[in-house]
Amino acid sequence: MSTVRAWASPGKDQALVAHQYEAGPLGADEAEITVEHCGICHSDLSVIDSEWGPAPYPVVPGHEVVGRVSALGANAHGLQIGQRVGVGWLAGSCMHCLQCLGGEQQFCRQQQPTIIGHHGGFAEKVRSHWAWALPIPDAIDAAAAGPLLCGGVTVFSPLLSFGVKPTHRVGVVGIGGLGHMALKFCRAWGCEVTAFTSSDSKKDEALALGAHRALSSRDKAQLKSAAGQLDFLLVTVNADMDWGSLLSTLAPNGRMHFVGMVMNPVGVSVGRLINGQRSVSGSPTGSRNDIATMLDFAARHGIAPQIERFPMSRVNDAIAHLREGKARYRVVLDADFA
Numbered sequence: 001m002s003t004v005r006a007w008a009s010p011g012k013d014q015a016l017v018a019h020q021y022e023a024g025p026l027g028a029d030e031a032e033i034t035v036e037h038c039g040i041c042h043s044d045l046s047v048i049d050s051e052w053g054p055a056p057y058p059v060v061p062g063h064e065v066v067g068r069v070s071a072l073g074a075n076a077h078g079l080q081i082g083q084r085v086g087v088g089w090l091a092g093s094c095m096h097c098l099q100c101l102g103g104e105q106q107f108c109r110q111q112q113p114t115i116i117g118h119h120g121g122f123a124e125k126v127r128s129h130w131a132w133a134l135p136i137p138d139a140i141d142a143a144a145a146g147p148l149l150c151g152g153v154t155v156f157s158p159l160l161s162f163g164v165k166p167t168h169r170v171g172v173v174g175i176g177g178l179g180h181m182a183l184k185f186c187r188a189w190g191c192e193v194t195a196f197t198s199s200d201s202k203k204d205e206a207l208a209l210g211a212h213r214a215l216s217s218r219d220k221a222q223l224k225s226a227a228g229q230l231d232f233l234l235v236t237v238n239a240d241m242d243w244g245s246l247l248s249t250l251a252p253n254g255r256m257h258f259v260g261m262v263m264n265p266v267g268v269s270v271g272r273l274i275n276g277q278r279s280v281s282g283s284p285t286g287s288r289n290d291i292a293t294m295l296d297f298a299a300r301h302g303i304a305p306q307i308e309r310f311p312m313s314r315v316n317d318a319i320a321h322l323r324e325g326k327a328r329y330r331v332v333l334d335a336d337f338a
Contacts (some may be wrong), residue, residue, distance in 0.1 A: 002022065003021070003123050004022075005020055005123065006021065006123035007058060007312060007315045008060045010329070011058075013049075015316045016122070016315050016316055016319070019060065026072075028075040029075050029076060029279050030062065030073045030127050031070075031075055031127065032069070032126075033124055033127070033129050034066065034067055034124065034125055035062075035066075035069040036084075037065075037146050037333065037334055038062040038064055038122060039064030039151075039307075039332050040061075041150050041151060042065065044062065047049055047115050047116060048061055048234075049222075050114070056117060059257060060121075060123055060177065062123065063089050063113070063114035063121040063122030064121070064146035064147050065087040065126050065146060065148055066085075067084070067125075067280065068083065069082060070125065071246070076130035077130060077166050079135075083135060085133040085134055085136060086136050087132055088153065090099075090111055090113060090149050090285065091112050091127070091132055092108040093106075093132070095111070095129075095131065103289055105288050106284055106285050111322050112129075113217040122233070122312065122333065124333075124335060126202055131288055134291055136295065137298075140295065140298060141151065141232045144305055144332070145295075145304075145333070146332055147330040148298055148305065149291060149304070152185075153291045155178050155182035155236065155259060156231075156286065157287070158234060161292065162232065162257065163280075165231075166189060167193045168191050168228065169194070169231050169232075169251070170231065171195075171226070171232050172211070172234050173234065173235045173236060174196070174260060175205065176237070177327065177330050179195070179329075180205075180206075182245075183206060185298075186234075187209075188297070189297075192231075193210055194213050195215070196217040198217050198218050213332070221247065223245040228250070231249050231255075232254065234259065235257065235260055236260045238261050238262055239262070240264055244267070247268060252276045252277055255281060257282065258280075269329065305329065307330045309331075310334070311334050311336040312337070313336050
């Protein structure tokens with residue numbers, strides 16, 4: 001048996017504690033990774049807090065994992081012991097359903113999320129199906145790579161899925177963990193980029209991150225100044241907004257696309273959709289190939305998240321820093337079990 005040291009949430013509203021679990025025999029299709037770094041995503045907090053339903057405590061969070069391959073199952077392909085790889089939101093999928101065979105593994109009905117019913121990356125080791133352990137390009141700093149595997153592909157995948165062009169005018173709502181990466185990707189994609197933020201203090205930061213202009217998402221006059229201009233509006237926040245005014249920023253055939261998990265229903269006027277043939281949509285993480293494409297694009301254009309690092313032994317301090325809205329813009333844990 002393989003004993004793994006980790007940090008786990010023992011229950012709702014409780015601090016994470018040192019934890020050990022038995023990983024059991026390595027599966028034939030599995031890769032085992034010795035964790036070097038792991039980002040903290042808002043989805044980790046949602047699972048810790050049972051925000052999406054009762055969590056199966058104890059929960060070992062962490063789904064922005066970067067480390068070295070330490071063991072491979074008999075049927076694992078394309079990886080080598082010692083190779084640096086990363087694991088994002090998904091640690092497995094069935095690989096034989098229509099969605100998997102069609103290259104959209106993120107919609108597999110038998111998908112295995114890395115932190116739901118599975119031990120995540122706030123640990124010295126993590127396991128995944130070999131296909132979901134993706135090689136990290138040498139040009140990407142290992143400590144900064146983790147957030148790309150979840151937040152990065154979440155904002156990058158819609159550019160592929162919906163045919164966003166370099167000639168398009170794109171808006172990004174929310175300049176946080178997801179939004180700051182979206183600004184970098186959209187600018188490198190060639191788009192004219194407008195940042196929408198509720199914090200005036202982030203306007204200069206948004207421009208430095210790649211936005212051509214920054215507008216207040218709370219100021220109706222500023223929202224009106226962008227009316228009818230945007231081809232694609234990427235919503236990265238999980239809070240309630242003035243959806244009607246944001247929808248009005250779309251040009252004909254424009255799309256407002258959600259990647260932030262807004263918990264309350266979003267009120268949208270059908271008339272505003274019909275008048276201008278606008279669309280509203282949403283997406284989860286990207287496919288395995290989307291992640292690989294995103295990593296290649298990030299390496300080529302020097303795109304990396306802006307991170308703050310904590311030793312994993314200070315995981316509760318890191319989580320408090322994120323909850324208090326102080327993170328600029330992603331928090332990464334450095335494994336320090338030794």
